Amino acid sequence: MNVEKSMPGVAELAWFKSSYSSGEGGECVEVAADGAAVHVRDTKGRDRAMVDVAPGAWTAFVGFAARG
Numbered sequence: 001m002n003v004e005k006s007m008p009g010v011a012e013l014a015w016f017k018s019s020y021s022s023g024e025g026g027e028c029v030e031v032a033a034d035g036a037a038v039h040v041r042d043t044k045g046r047d048r049a050m051v052d053v054a055p056g057a058w059t060a061f062v063g064f065a066a067r068g
Helices: 055-067
Strands: 002-004 029-033 038-042 050-053
16 A cells, blocks of 8 residues: 555546545545556545555455445
């Protein structure tokens, strides 16, 4: 897993807000995927660093989180 600054082209990704996010603000994350990584960012700090995760690691994380 790498933490990187936003890079050119990130704005063009199709970002999806967490289904657990309410319309009232608070703790929200967005994810977007391309062929190389799943990108995760804070909706309140879209211009800040994001986390890039390998697709296989993201799949394992989602599977783990779904059990909880």
